[in-house]
Amino acid sequence: xxxxxxxxxxxxxxxxxxxxxxxxxxxxxxxxxxxxxxxxxxxxxxxxxxxxxxxxxxxxxxxxxxxxxxxxxxxxxxxxxxxxxxxxxxxxxxxxxxxxxxxxxxxxxxxxxxxxxxxxxxxxxxxxxxxxxxxxxxxxxxxxxxxxxxxxxxxxxxxxxxxxxxxxxx
Numbered sequence: 001x002x003x004x005x006x007x008x009x010x011x012x013x014x015x016x017x018x019x020x021x022x023x024x025x026x027x028x029x030x031x032x033x034x035x036x037x038x039x040x041x042x043x044x045x046x047x048x049x050x051x052x053x054x055x056x057x058x059x060x061x062x063x064x065x066x067x068x069x070x071x072x073x074x075x076x077x078x079x080x081x082x083x084x085x086x087x088x089x090x091x092x093x094x095x096x097x098x099x100x101x102x103x104x105x106x107x108x109x110x111x112x113x114x115x116x117x118x119x120x121x122x123x124x125x126x127x128x129x130x131x132x133x134x135x136x137x138x139x140x141x142x143x144x145x146x147x148x149x150x151x152x153x154x155x156x157x158x159x160x161x162x163x164x165x166x167x168x169x170x
Contacts, residue, residue, distance in 0.1 A: 046072050050125060053155050054080060061120035066109050066144055067127030071095025074102045085112065109140040114147045122147060122154045129158040 050073055057063065059079040068074060068084030069091045075082075075098075085107035086092050095104045107113055109127060122144045131137045144154050 046076055047125070047157075050123065050155065050157070051076050053123070057121055062118065063121045063123065064112075064114060064119045064144075064147060066112065066122060066124040066140075068092075068095060068104060069125075071098050071102050071104060073123060073125065074104070075099055083114075085109070085114075109143060110136065112143045112147055116146050117149045119147050120149060120152050122152070123156075124154070125157045126159065128156060 054063070054073065054077045057077065057080060061080050063080050063082045065071075065073055065082055065084040068086050069088075071084050071094070073082075074084050074095065082103065084092075084095060084102060084104040086095070086104070087106065087108050089106050092104050092106050095102050109124070110131075124140075124144060128137050128140050131140060141156070144156070148154060
């Protein structure tokens with residue numbers, strides 16, 4: 001099937017699922033495909049707060065890293081069973097280069113191909129702010145909630161809207 005220019009790509013098959021906009025496609029998806037190796041080389045050190053969170057989880061926990069990028073958090077705690085997803089084929093490739101044993105695959109955060117109520121924890125670091133609308137950000141968060149088991153926990157980091165050196169459009 002060929003899409004016309006400007007036509008939105010359907011994200012998954014769920015009714016009511018929203019689609020990525022041309023803005024995400026052009027300014028996020030295409031950019032990360034192009035810059036993946038450089039991006040990976042500059043994003044190699046895990047943030048201490050996320051390391052502390054992952055180390056606080058019970059041994060044997062099943063954890064999803066939604067938007068795992070180059071996989072820098074996938075091997076932090078060897079006692080966890082982690083699965084990483086990312087929209088970028090090239091960043092998933094960087095994660096595999098980091099460690100062939102990482103369980104990763106390409107998936108869109110707007111419709112995760114993961115079982116509902118399956119994960120003890122979900123992390124999503126520097127991902128949700130890439131969506132261009134509130135409804136898409138809510139959908140991404142809803143997907144994380146959907147795959148989380150009752151009593152599980154989610155850790156989400158996003159860039160602050162209020163940053164002095166950046167001006168964000170609302």
